[in-house]
Amino acid sequence: MSRSERSSLLLAGLLATAGTAHFAAPRQFDATVPRALPGSPRTWTYASGVAELALAAGLAVPRTRRVAALAAAAFFVGVFPANVKMAVDWRNRPTPQKAAALGRLPLQIPLVLWARSVARGTEGRS
Numbered sequence: 001m002s003r004s005e006r007s008s009l010l011l012a013g014l015l016a017t018a019g020t021a022h023f024a025a026p027r028q029f030d031a032t033v034p035r036a037l038p039g040s041p042r043t044w045t046y047a048s049g050v051a052e053l054a055l056a057a058g059l060a061v062p063r064t065r066r067v068a069a070l071a072a073a074a075f076f077v078g079v080f081p082a083n084v085k086m087a088v089d090w091r092n093r094p095t096p097q098k099a100a101a102l103g104r105l106p107l108q109i110p111l112v113l114w115a116r117s118v119a120r121g122t123e124g125r126s
Helices: 003-024 026-030 041-060 062-078 080-089 095-121
Strands: none
Touching: 003 026, 003 041, 003 062, 003 095, 026 041, 041 062, 062 080, 062 095, 080 095
16 A cells, blocks of 8 residues: 555545544534534534545545545635634633644644645546
8 A cells, every 4th residue: 555545544534533423422513613604503513524424435435535635625624613613612621621622723734734635646546
């Protein structure tokens, strides 16, 4: 297995794990849904879980990997407001929780770069 394929599958695993968590423990994700979004937070929780599972599946298949990787990069940018909301909401929580919420913010940058790297690693392949 090439390094590029291993990286793709690791990213797919991360997204599959996160997507599954949206269904296994939705309440924690409901709390991060920005209030400005229309509809129920649970709907957004499930929708983002489905999106993560679909992205994971796309990354696992070489034929769809490039498109899925670019979509994953966009997804990581798109969920950033939820991470900001979580950091704001958790500002008065105990230090470990506050640190975890704040730590998620800069984590989005390497996730976006990782997804873009996977997309670049698949250029010219079918």
